[in-house]
Amino acid sequence: MTRLDRTLGAIVEQADRLRAVYKAELDFGDCVRVTTANSTYSIRVLEDGFYSVSGGWFDRKGLSPLRTTITGCTWGGSAIKLDIVAAWGLHLEFGNGVVTSAIRKVDVIPFEREHIIN
16 A cells, blocks of 8 residues: 655645545445455444444454444545545545554445345
């Protein structure tokens, strides 16, 4: 993994080239598995901008699964990209203020809608 430079100029340049999972690309029920330097998180897409999150900090605090929002991802400082759930090398910030260590791997598992029973 390449280290991301955290200067403003570098952040602006990198923002368009991120390997990222965008909020708008995900549908209800999809799951995003995020592996950081220290933990693994399982994030299930709910409705109205909310997610069900377990793993990592949430497991350690006995809060899994927690219904929360995702603010976006940072470069390790206060500059945040709001339209993404996860991006390689960045830090995921949840709506409750928890910020992860650097993201090392992201997997998207689409929700299998054909298994829904009406």
